[in-house]
Amino acid sequence: MSTTDITLTAVEDSETTPLTPGQIFRQRLFGHTGFLIGASIILAIVVVAIFAPLIAPHDPYVQSLSTRMLPPVWSEGGSWEHLLGTDQNGRDYLSRLIYGTRVSITIGIGAATVGLMIGVTLGVMAGYFGGWIDHAISFLLTAQLALPGLLLAMALVFIIGPSIWVVIGIVGVLHWTYYLVVTRAATQRIRNLDFVAAAKASGASSRQIIWHEILPNLASSIIVIFTFELGIAILAESSLSFLGVGIQPPIPSWGLMIAEGKQAMFYRPWLVVLPGICLFLLVIGANLMGDGLRDITSPEGRNE
Amino acid sequence: MSLLDIQNLDVTLALPNGPLKAVRDVTLTLEPGESLGIVGESGSGKSMTALALMRLLPRSATCEAEALRFDGQELRDLGDPAFARQIAGPRIGMIFQEPMTSLNPVYTIGRQMTEATVARGLLSEAEARRKAIDLLDRVGIPDPEGRMNQFPHQMSGGQRQRVMIAMTLMLDPELLIADEPTTALDVTVQAQILDLLDDLRRERGMGLILISHDLAVVAERTDRVAVMYLGEMVEQGTAQEVLYHPQHDYTKALLAAIPRLDGPARVPAQEAAAPEVEKVISATNLCREFHSRKGLFGPKKTVRALDDVSLELRRGETLAVIGESGSGKSTLARILLGLDLPDAGDVRMLGRPVLDLPGAERASLVQPVFQDPYTSLNPRRRLSEIISRPLVLRGEGDSASRLAAVKDAMEKVRLPGRLIHAYPSQLSGGQRQRVAIARALITEPEALICDEPTSALDVSVQAQILELLDDLRAKMGLTCLIITHDMAVVHEIADRVAVMYQGRVVEEGSASAVLDHPSNDYTARLLAAAPRFGATRDLEVVQ
Amino acid sequence: MLRYIALRAALALAVAFTVSLAAFLLLNVAGDPAQAIAGEDATPDVIEAIRDRYGLDRPLPVRYFDWLGGVLQGDFGTSYYWHKPVAELVADRADETITLALSALSVTIIIALPLGALAALNPNSWIDRFALGVAVSAQAVPNFWLGLIMIILFGVMMPIFPVSGDSTWKHFVLPAFVLGASSVPAVMRLTRTGLIEVMGADYIRTARSKGFRGWPLLRRHAMRNALLPVISVLAVQLGQKFGGSVITESIFAINGLGRLALESILGMDIPTVQMLIFVFAIVFVAMNLLADILNAALDPRIRIG
C-alpha cells in the first residue's frame, strides 16, 4: 500500500489535527480489554506489595514451632487466626504470601531491567555496527543459550553470596537474549532508514545517532519485551528458588515456598497450590499487559 | 445492456480511530469492449472500489450499494461461494497493484497459472499448460516453457507483473480490472504491457478498467475517464472531455500539476556555463562494488553499483541524474554526501577531499533530501526537534535562537507554523517532504543533493515540491543535484543532465541537448518510452 | 551449502568448547568437587584420597587442557561418580531424553497447531479468545509447579498414569505434557500470527480473485507459507527441550540427560557436566542449523547453491 494518508495538501487546512502518537496510544490502551485486565492484576499486586505491612495479619518472619503446619481456615482444624494456615516453621502462610509479592515484584522489575541493559546495549551495538561486533555478539548469544542457567546461578551465588541483588543479577544475566534479538533486528532496519542518513549528513556521531535517532524508536518494543520479561524473570526466580539457588530462606519467595511445601504436598496441597496460584496470577498479569502493549504498539493492531 | 453497472457504492472502513468512508456514492457503468480509466490521487479510493466489486475488501471494511450489476445479473444477490464459483476469475479478473507480492512465493509459476482452470474443470492439466505457455508468450516473457517451472522470486518485477496478467487471462474474463498494473515498472516495460492490454480488449471485446494515478497513461489508453477524489467520483466522461475540458476544480488542479516533457523548457540558470565556474562537488573515477549473498545458502554475488563515474556539480546549477532503477544513482548520492566510501576514486568538496572534512563542516556544505518522506523523518521526534537537530549537532545557538531558525526554515518551505510541535505521523507526504527540505536548509548549505525527492508523492504534491526547490534555488542561489527517473521532472527543472546506465554515466550535457537530441541509445529509449500527456492529441490528429 | 554447513559446524564446536570452558570454571569456583563427592560425613583423609584419585589437586589450566586433549581424541573422561567413561554414560541416558523431547514436541504440535490455525481462521471469535487464554496461561504456569500439580492430580487423586520412572510409554505421558506445554504458547502464537499474516497477503488475494476460497484456499495457498516459520521454531524448541528437561526429568524420575545434568551439577561431577554441556550446545546449534536447512528446503526463495 503506497500511502494511507488522506489528509493531502489540498485539505491540509482542515480543522481536525490528527492525534499525536501519544494520544493514539492512550486511546488504544484504554480500549484493550486484555491490557486492562493485566494492568489491574499487576496494579493490585503492586498495591499489596507496597502496603504489605498493613495488609498482612502477622509478621511473616515470626515463627511458632508449636503451631506449625496448621491447615487453612476451610479445612478441618483451621482457625481464623491463620486464614491460610502456617508453614513448617509455624509462620503465617497468608502473611508470607503477601510479603512474597515484594520479592517477586522486586526481582521481576530488577532482573528485567538488568536484562534490558545488557540486551539492548548488545542488540543496538550488533545491529548498528554489524561486522565482527555483530558476529561476536551472536556468538555470545548462542553460548548463553547453550549454557545451563542453573550452573551460572550456583557459581554466582557461591562467589558473591546469596542476596536478593545477586538473584536479580543472575536472572537478569540469564534473560537478555530476547531484548538482543529484537533490538538487533530493529536497529538493523532503522539504521538503513533515511533519517539516520540525514543525521549522519548533519554530522552526528554514532553515539548521537544511537541515542537520539535509534533508541527512541526502539522504546515501544523494549517496553513490550520488558513486560514479558517481567513475567519470565518472576518465573525464573521461582525456579531457581525452587532448586535452592535463588532466594535464601527465611525470605518469603513463592518458588521457595513451593519447594518447601513439596514434601507435604499430598496431605497439605495448599502449601504448593497457593504460592503457585500467586505466581500464576502475577505472571498472567504481566503477560496480558505485554500482549496488550504489543497489540497497541504494533501499527496494525492485533488482527489486521 | 451494460457489462457493469454500479450505483451508489459506499465502502466504509472501521479504523481504530473511527470509521472511514473510503468510497462514497460511486456510480459507474461500462460497456463490453470499452475501457474506463479511473484516476485520482493516492488514497482516493480507486483500489477500494475495485476490491469491493471483487469482494476482496479487508475484513474491517463493509460495502453497500444500490445496484451492483454485472452483465445484467445482480451481484448482491449472490452468496459468497456462488460468487467465487461463477464470477471471480472466469467473468471478472483482476490484476493487482503490487507485482512483487501478488504471486505465492513457494509455488512455481506453472502451478499458479494452471491451478484455477484445472480446479474448475475447464481444461485438462496438459491443455492448461499449453494455454499458459501461450499466454506467457503473448505477454512477452522469453522462454515461456522454461519459466513454467520457475518460482516468482526468480523473475524480475516486470516479469512477475506480466505473469500476473497472463494468469488472470487464463480464465478469459469478460471484464478485466487492472489496478495500477505498471507502477514499479520501467517505462519501457510499462508501454509493452499497456499495448498488450489494448490488443486483448480489441481481440476479445473484453471490458477493461484501468486504475492509475498517471494521467498520461490514462489519457493514452482509455475511452472514458473517471476522476476520484477523497472517495468520491467527482467527474466522469470521455477521455477527451475530462482531460481537455475538465469541469471539476480538482481535475483542473491535477492536470495543471503534471510535469510535461513538451512544456516550455526552462531557462538554464547559467547559459553556457563558463569552464572556470567553481565546482562545489567533484567526483572522479568513482567505483563501488557490493557483495551480497542471496539467501542463507546462496553464492556470493558482486554488483558493480558504480563503475568509473566522474561528475561535477557547479555552483548555482541544477544537475539532474537520471537512469533506471538500480543504475547506481542512490549509491552515487551517498558517496557524494560522504555517507559511503567509494572503493576507488575520490570526492572533493570545494576542492578538498571529502574525507578530510569534519562532519560539521561537511554538513554545512551539502545536505541531502531523500526519496521517501515516510522514512526520512524520525517518527519519534517532533518537527521542532527534527528541523533543529543539525543546529544542535553543531552546538549552534541557544534554544530560543534555534526555535527562531526553525520557524524561519518552516516559513521558507511554506509549512504552517502550527505544525511546529507535531509528529511526522500527523503530516501528509508533501508536508513531510517539506520538513525534510527545511531540515536540509537550516544550516544554509551550499548544495542540496535530492535523491528522488518526489517519487513517493502525488503529482500535485510533486509539482509543489519541485516548484519550491526551484524557488529556493532562485532565492538562495542553491546548488542542486536531483536524482530522478522521471524525464518530465528533468525537463522542468534541470540545467544539466547526466544519464546513468548500469553504474556508468553514459551521457552528460545540458538538459535541452540531452532531451531533444540524445546521443546515446539508452537515453533515446528512455525518452521514447516516457508517457507524454499530450500524446492523445497527436493520436486524434491521426484518426 | 556445504561451506555454510561446515561454517556452522565450526561455530557449533566453538560454542561447545567455550561453554564447556565456562562450565568448568563455574563449577570450580562454585565448590570443591572432592568435597561434593565425599559427602556430608566425610573425613579429611577421604577427601584427600578422592582429590588424589581424580587429580583435583592439579592447577585449573592443566586440568582443563588435559580434558581438552582428551576430547580432541574423542575421550571425554571418566565420571567422578559413576566410574565409567562419560561418553558411555551419556549414550546410555540419551534415549530417555530423546524419547521425552520428541514426545514433548508431539504434545506441543498436537495442541498448538490446530489451536493456532483455528484461532487464525476465526479471529476475535470465542475460539481465538480461548486459544489466547491457553497461551497466556501456559506461559504463566511455572513448569515445576505444573509437574507437581500433575503428580497430585494424576498420580494420587486419579491414579491414571505412573508418576515416576521411564519403563513404559505411560511413564512419559505426564512429563511429555509438562515439558510440551511450555512450548505451546510460542508455537501457537506463531502459527496464529503466521496464518493471519499469510491470509492477508497479496498472493492470497490473488488466489481469491481467481475464485478460491475456504479449505482449498487454505490448503493450496496458505498452509505452506504459514508453516515455514513454525517448522523452524519447532526445530529450535526441540533443541531447547534437550537442555530444558532438567526439572521435568528430576520431578518425574526419568533417568535421562536432564536429570544427569542436574545431579552432576549439584554433585560437581565435572567431566560429566562438561560433556553434557558440550553435547547440549552442539544439539542446540545443530537444531538451529536444521531449522535453517528445513527452511531452505521448503522455501524456494532461499537458494541452495
Next chain:
Amino acid sequence: GPSDDTLRAAMSEEILNLDYNYTTKREYIILAQLTDATLFNIDPETQEVLPSIATSYEFFDETTLDVTLRDDVKFHDGSKLTPADVAYTYNWIKDERSESNAAGVVRRWLDTAEVTGENTLRFHLASVYPLVIRDMAARIMIRKDGTYDAGGEVDRDAMAQDLIATGPYKVASFEPGTELVLERNEDYFGEKPAIGTIVVRNIPDIGTQQAEMMSGGLDWMFKVPLDLAQSLGATPLATHLSGNDLRVGFLVLDSHGYTDPEGPLTNVKVRQAINHALNKPEMAEYLIGGSSEAIHTACHPAQFGCDTSVTDYPYDPEKARALLAEAGYEDGFTLPLWAYRDKAAAEAIAADLTAVGIDVDLRYVKLQSLNQARAAREIPAYFGTWGSGGTADTAAIARIHFDMESDRNMSGDQALADEILSAEQTVDQEERKEIYSSALGKIADEALWAPLFTYSANYLVSPELDFPLDPDGLPRLQNSSWK
C-alpha cells in the same frame, strides 16, 4: 510385597558403586550391611564386639593383634574365604595405590597384616589404637585376594558393579543410578535373612517416592521428612517408624576469630548468649520429631564417653540478651550463619537468634559450597551435623571436629586438640572416658559449640513389613521380615 517375597526400597541418592571400600555415604553403609560381612560386628544395643567372619581376637601386645577366622565363609561366587583374602584386603587398602575411602582409617593404625595359619592372621599395628576392632567392624569389607590389582593392573572399580562379597545378599542385577536387585545368599555363613529379594530403586524426588509408596510400589523409605512421615504414617497405606540416629546437629562458632580476630564470636559471653537463645527442645520436638532430643554436649549421648553432666545453657532469651549486652553488643551484630540441610531447623535457629537481637544472615547453600568456604576459613558460624559413621563412640565425633588439622575446628585450641588425640591413644576405657569428660566440659564451658539436638531416623514402611530398628540408627534391612 510378601506375595513375591520382594522388599522394594527407595533411595534418593544415586547408587553407583557397590564397593563400600570405595564409598562413604550412608546409603552405601546400608547396602554394605546387606552384601558384605566384616571381621567383627558391634552389637548395636550393647556396643559389645560380636564375632562375624572372625570368631575371636587377641592382643598379643599393645600393637600386635591376632585374629581367628571361621572356616565356612564363602564368597558369592562360591569360593571359600581364606586368611590370605583378609590380609590382602587390609594391606591393599593401606597401599598407596589403593586410594580407597577407607585408607585414611586403616593407615591410622595398620602397619601390615600377615597370614599366620590356616584360619589365623596377625595385624601389626603402627601405634596404640584402642578403636581398632570398631574400625574393622565398620569400615573394611573383605575382598578376594588380588581383587583390585589382578595381573599388576590396578582396577579400583573392580567391585563397583559386579560385587563379590560375603554378605547375606548377593547382587542379582545392578543398573547404576536406577535399580539394584539383591537376592538372598543361600551360602551365607550367618543367620540367613527372611526376605528373598530386595530391590533398591533410585527415586530422587521424595514426593515421587511417596506417590510410589501410596500406590504400593514401595515397601520401605528412609530419610523421610518428619511431616511426610507423620502424614503418610497416619494412613493405612504405610507405617511410620521413628528410630534413633547417632547424628547430632550443632552450631560451630568461630571462637578463635579466623574470620575476624576481633569478631563478636571470640567473646565467650556472646557464644553463651547464642547457646541460651536457642529453643532446642522445641526444634527437637517439632522439627526433627520422633526420638529427637535436645543436647548440650558436643557428642551424641549414646556415644561412649559422652558425658552429659557438662554445663548446660537452657533456653532463656532474656539471659541471652543480658549476656550480649554484657559483651557490649546490646544492639546486636550481623552474623552470617551457614547451613546446608534441614532448612526448617536452620530457619528456626536464625529466627531464635534474631529474636535476641542478632541480625542473622542465613546462607543456605550446597554442602560442597559450605565445605569449601569453611576450608577457606570464611565461615563465622555454621549449622553442622555429624553422624559419626554409625560409631557409638565420642572419638568418632571429637577428633574430626577438634583436631588442629581439621577445618571444622574453629576453636584453634591446641590443648583441647591434644587432649582429644590422647584419648585415642589410651587403651584403658575408664581413662578414656575421663579424658573425654574433661574435653567436653571445656567445650561446654567455653561454649565453642552450640549443641542442638539428636536426630531421629524416620522410616515409612509397608504395613506388611516388620522392620526392626536398632539404637545406633543404622537401618539393617537384612533383619526385616513379612508380618
